[in-house]
Amino acid sequence: MIHPVLHLRVRQREEIINACEQLYRTMNFREITLKEIGSITSFSHPTIYNYFQTKEEIFLALFRREYDRWNEDLAAILDGDPPLARGGSFMKYTKLGNSDITVSRICMG
Numbered sequence: 001m002i003h004p005v006l007h008l009r010v011r012q013r014e015e016i017i018n019a020c021e022q023l024y025r026t027m028n029f030r031e032i033t034l035k036e037i038g039s040i041t042s043f044s045h046p047t048i049y050n051y052f053q054t055k056e057e058i059f060l061a062l063f064r065r066e067y068d069r070w071n072e073d074l075a076a077i078l079d080g081d082p083p084l085a086r087g088g089s090f091m092k093y094t095k096l097g098n099s100d101i102t103v104s105r106i107c108m109g
Contacts, residue, residue, distance in 0.1 A: 013051050015041050017065060020058045029059065 002010075019040045023032045034055055038045025052058045 009051075012041075012043070013061070016048055016051055016058060017061050020055075020062050024059075024062070029055075 016037060019037045020032065022040060023036055027036075032055065034048050035045045037055070037058065038048055041048075048058075052061070
């Protein structure tokens, strides 16, 4: 069983990543600040520094999570259980400008 404090820490970390994902749907990487991310979480933006040192770390955590989900979908396809059949999702990557990449999850099913 996960210790309650550790469980809370994991939940709050996920909340930050989810906020980043939500903002990333309508803003590019340069426009998003830790203050913006903090404005849609349940805690202030200085608290984010207890979980991530930079916004780049948050984006890396978001990309890592999406990469893991994508791998799960691919593994399911190889196992004969396609993601669309079980309400899975696919990722859409769009290049914006010189260095900004938007990631959006397209839910299917």
